[in-house]
Amino acid sequence: MAITSFYFLCFYVLILLLYYVVPGKVQWSVLLLASLAYYLLSGNGLLILYPLATSVICFVSGKYIAAAEHAGRRRAGLVFALLGTLGILVILKYVNFGIYTYNGISSVFSGLQLDVVEFLIPLGISFYTLSILGYVIDIYYGIGDVSRNYFQFLLYCIYFPTLISGPIMRYGQTGAALRGVHKLDYEQVTKGMQRILWGFFKKLVIAERMAMIVNTVYSDYTSYQGSYLWIASFCFVIQLYTDFSGCMDIVLGISQTFGVQLPENFKTPFFSKSIAEYWRRWHITLGIWMKDYVFYPLLRSAVFTKLGKFLKKKWGKKRGKQLTTFCAMFILWFSVGIWHGGEWKYVLGSGLIHWSYIVIGELTEPIFTRFWNKCGMDPQNKFFNAVRMVRTFLLVTFGLIFFRAESVAAAVQILKSMFTVWNPMVLFSGTLFTFGLDWVEFVVAAVSLMIFITISVLQEQKGSVRDLIAAKKLPVRWILWYALLFYTILLGYYGPGYSAAEFIYQGF
Numbered sequence: 001m002a003i004t005s006f007y008f009l010c011f012y013v014l015i016l017l018l019y020y021v022v023p024g025k026v027q028w029s030v031l032l033l034a035s036l037a038y039y040l041l042s043g044n045g046l047l048i049l050y051p052l053a054t055s056v057i058c059f060v061s062g063k064y065i066a067a068a069e070h071a072g073r074r075r076a077g078l079v080f081a082l083l084g085t086l087g088i089l090v091i092l093k094y095v096n097f098g099i100y101t102y103n104g105i106s107s108v109f110s111g112l113q114l115d116v117v118e119f120l121i122p123l124g125i126s127f128y129t130l131s132i133l134g135y136v137i138d139i140y141y142g143i144g145d146v147s148r149n150y151f152q153f154l155l156y157c158i159y160f161p162t163l164i165s166g167p168i169m170r171y172g173q174t175g176a177a178l179r180g181v182h183k184l185d186y187e188q189v190t191k192g193m194q195r196i197l198w199g200f201f202k203k204l205v206i207a208e209r210m211a212m213i214v215n216t217v218y219s220d221y222t223s224y225q226g227s228y229l230w231i232a233s234f235c236f237v238i239q240l241y242t243d244f245s246g247c248m249d250i251v252l253g254i255s256q257t258f259g260v261q262l263p264e265n266f267k268t269p270f271f272s273k274s275i276a277e278y279w280r281r282w283h284i285t286l287g288i289w290m291k292d293y294v295f296y297p298l299l300r301s302a303v304f305t306k307l308g309k310f311l312k313k314k315w316g317k318k319r320g321k322q323l324t325t326f327c328a329m330f331i332l333w334f335s336v337g338i339w340h341g342g343e344w345k346y347v348l349g350s351g352l353i354h355w356s357y358i359v360i361g362e363l364t365e366p367i368f369t370r371f372w373n374k375c376g377m378d379p380q381n382k383f384f385n386a387v388r389m390v391r392t393f394l395l396v397t398f399g400l401i402f403f404r405a406e407s408v409a410a411a412v413q414i415l416k417s418m419f420t421v422w423n424p425m426v427l428f429s430g431t432l433f434t435f436g437l438d439w440v441e442f443v444v445a446a447v448s449l450m451i452f453i454t455i456s457v458l459q460e461q462k463g464s465v466r467d468l469i470a471a472k473k474l475p476v477r478w479i480l481w482y483a484l485l486f487y488t489i490l491l492g493y494y495g496p497g498y499s500a501a502e503f504i505y506q507g508f
Contacts, residue, residue, distance in 0.1 A: 001041045003164060003250055004203060011038070016189075016257055024181030031155055031178065031258065038160035039123060047122040048158075050088060055157040057084040058132045059150050062139045066146040074140060081136040089129050092119045097342030124163035126339060130289050132157055135171040137293055144172055152179045161251040165244060167265040168285040174262060182259030192256030194466055197485055198455075199249030202242040204492030206452060209445045210239035212436035212493075218404055221414050226421030229414050231432070236404050237397050241270070242452065244283075268460045273388035275357040275395060286336065294335050298328040326359055340403070345411060349402030357395055444491050 001008050015034045019027055039048045061081035068074045099114045106112050135156070138144025147153040156175050217224040217232035224232070245266045255262045269281035279287050298304055304324060312320030330352070337351020372379045398415065405411035426432070433439060458465050469477055 001038065003161075003247070004200065011041075012254060019258060020184045024183070027182060027258075028152060028155055028179040031159065032151060035155060035158045035160040035163075039158060039163065042123055042163075044120055047120060050092070050122040050125065051128055051158050052154075054085050054088055054129065054132055055154050056150075057081055058136050058157075059147065059153050062136050062146055065136065065139050078136065078140045082133070085129055085133055085136075089125060092121050092125065094338070094342040095119070097338070100343070124158075127162060127166040127168055128157050130286075130339075131162075131169045131171075134168075134289060134293060138170075138172065145175065147171070147175065149179075155179070161254045162262070165247045165251070166285060167248065167251070167263050168289050169262065174260065177260045180259075185259065188259060189257045191466055191470075192253040192258075194469075194481060195249050195253030195256065197253075197481070197488065199246040199251075199253060200492065201448075201484060201488045202246030202249065202452065205448045205488055206445065207239050207243040207246060208493035209437060209441060209448075210235040210242070212441075213432075214239055214404065216435040218406075218414075221405075221410065221417070225417040226423040227426050228423075229418045231427075233397050233401055233404075233414075233418070237393070237400055238449070240400065240403075241266075268456050270393055270396075271389060271456075271460050272392050273385055274361060275354055275392060276361070278392050278396060279354065286339070290332055290336055290339075295328055295332045298331060299325070304328060322362070329355055329358065343407075345402045345405060345408050348408060349399045349404075349411070353399040353402065357399075448491070 001011065003012075011034075015030065019030045022030055036048070039045075039051070058081050061077045061084075064080075065074050065077040068077060096116050099116055103113045106114075135144060135147075135153075139146055147156070152175075155178050156169065156171055159169075159174075159178060162169065214232050214236045217228050218236075221229060248265045252262050252264070263285050265284050267281040267284065269278050272278035272281055304327070307327065308320060308324040310320075311323045314320065315323060333351040333355035334347060335351070336354075337347035337349070340346040340350045368379070378384075401414055402408060402411040405414055433442070437445065455465055458468065462468055469480055472480075
């Protein structure tokens with residue numbers, strides 16, 4: 001049941017009404033029943049056994065770790081949770097990654113091939129797995145609260161708005177809110193619905209139109225070359241951002257109407273002046289999770305402590321520390337890449353390419369600093385900051401080509417065509433109208449993008465645009481919101497046969 005469907009909206013309105021009708025102390029029960037119902041209605045109902053098994057493993061492990069006084073028992077409880085939880089994830093999502101990798105290597109040498117294993121993957125497994133693991137790890141380090149009620153913990157695990165695309169939650173931040181009592185707050189419900197509407201606008205009006213261009217070109221990238229691929233690649237960046245952030249707006253808006261504050265996942269990332277800053281603004285909860293539970297523990301581990309001492313002795317204190325950090329970052333970015341999917345195109349496109357960007361940036365920063373000082377120029381002026389934003393956008397685009405292409409080989413061929421085929425006249429030949437969008441649709445897309453960019457600039461400069469609108473007089477507020485509502489209803493793309501469009505990150 002896609003969250004952009006009419007059926008989901010009916011489901012959501014019913015749950016919202018019931019949520020504020022029942023006594024406050026049982027509101028969490030309504031959300032739990034809604035989450036169970038949503039899971040059962042969203043595909044093969046038996047797949048709910050996977051999140052149930054994972055939640056039981058981590059709930060029991062958390063209580064065991066909290067009660068254990070001996071460090072060895074606490075460690076055993078953590079290992080049990082890690083093996084049980086990650087074991088399910090690895091078997092369901094990454095067995096074929098190993099098989100594909102083996103077959104690729106074997107084809108060069110022995111030629112022996114293994115058969116691919118087909119699994120039905122439960123909804124939201126990558127998101128709820130990290131959320132639950134974070135809960136257990138926090139208890140192990142003594143910085144997290146222990147849940148005493150399994151069913152309240154289960155709600156945290158499978159809270160239905162977050163199952164599609166996150167965000168990745170932390171129990172200490174959202175556990176209490178999910179099980180708490182929330183009185184009907186007109187302002188919170190109104191603002192939540194406004195955010196839901198903005199998410200629908202981004203997804204249905206912009207992302208789905210960009211998808212028409214992207215799908216047409218990338219499905220036949222050997223025929224569409226040069227400028228076609230540049231256009232499609234830029235469109236995919238827009239598609240992915242409006243799709244994923246639009247989903248987050250809907251999810252966070254739904255939660256706000258329930259009185260539950262979820263962590264933000266985006267902060268206008270394409271205003272970033274570096275790749276490192278970009279990842280502090282894009283998929284924020286994933287970045288924070290990976291740093292807290294992968295990167296920092298690696299640096300504190302015995303292996304990296306010894307590695308750091310060795311590198312400092314060999315290369316000096318400053319360079320040795322930097323090289324140690326780069327090694328830990330390599331594992332971090334490999335983890336980010338493979339989290340997105342069990343294919344090398346994800347490992348590269350969402351992981352190791354960005355690692356290389358950051359490493360190159362840090363290594364060359366002193367060179368550029370000396371250059372700016374020697375020239376007597378201010379590298380932080382508006383012109384150079386704008387250039388950095390464009391550079392960041394282009395670097396992200398190149399990485400996302402691997403993300404979107406059917407394989408690493410296809411991505412390499414696409415990049416080669418982009419830089420070797422010169423055909424800018426296709427922009428004026430009319431062939432762009434053969435991508436599934438006629439000139440009227442192109443105008444709608446262009447106008448919608450201008451609206452989106454304007455709001456993004458205001459958000460970057462002024463903060464919450466909803467608060468800015470709320471400060472206007474009542475007639476102005478109503479005109480703006482109703483204009484956006486009817487614009488989305490009339491111009492939204494609902495898929496072939498008006499079926500609800502799915503979100504890109506729903507596949508992860």
